Amino acid sequence: MTTPRHEFYETEDKLTLSIFEKGADPEQVKITFEPRKFTYTYGDKSLVLEPLKGQIDTEKSGYTVGKVKIEVRFAKMALGRWGALTGDAPDPLASFPASSAPTSTTVRKQRKNWDGITSEILSQEKEVTSDQDPNAGGDAAVNEFFKKLYADADEDTRRAMMKSYSESGGTTLSTNWDEVKKAPVTVKPPEGSEWKKWAV
Structure with a gap:
């Protein structure tokens, strides 16, 4: 078995490995992924990377x-650069024995994928509508709230909204x-700020 020519580049969350093989038949390519091991075989060529420098998903x-x-x-399980494909760096995500919980220091050393965690939490939360909370959904929801308020208002209320908003420079x-x-x-500028008219 010979080792094929290969190279890699990486980002914080993934590593891309290129194995140079012209006209490879996809049916004949055999690849297996394990948390700390990668195996590639094609014809008489083989590439085994073990242990991988970090754990993969x-x-x-x-x-x-x-x-x-x-x-x-x-796909890296922990954010960070590996610098090499293999190495016996301790696996930050090695499973802990069921009997003992991880200590706080171990938890602190782990690099968490905060974007993934945030997305997961947000997907689990029930979306709050602008009717329930005018601040829900950022500026778009606030605009929707005011549009609805204006549309449902009587003539005097609309007049009051337009006059107060335009004369106060949007502060009231x-x-x-x-x-x-x-x-x-x-x-009425926000507390701690000063209103200035700009010369046109």
Whole structure:
């Protein structure tokens, strides 16, 4: 068995391995992914990487057979650069014995995929509508809330909203026409800031 020419590049969350094999038949390419081991065989060529420098997610890892090379994508379980394909660096995600919980220091050393965790939490949470909370969903939801408020309002309320908003430079929004119609609405900048008119 000979070892095929190969090279790799990586990012924090994945590593891409290129195995140079012209015109490889996808049916004949055999690849297996294990958490710390990768095996490739094609004809008389073989490449076994063990132990991998870090643990991989075998479900999210994959490969494509191209005309000049086979591109293998390793999905890293922990964020960070490996610097090499193999190595006996301690596996940060090695499973802990069931009897003992991980200590706080071990947990702190693990690199967590915060984006993945955030997405998971957000997908589990029930979406709050702008009717329940005007701040839900950011600016778009706030705009929707005010559009609905304006659309459902009577003529005086709409007049009050328009007058207070435009005269205060967007710092005040009132729905009380009796109060607003008496005088111009003053600018009320947020606390700690100062209102300045720009020369045009």
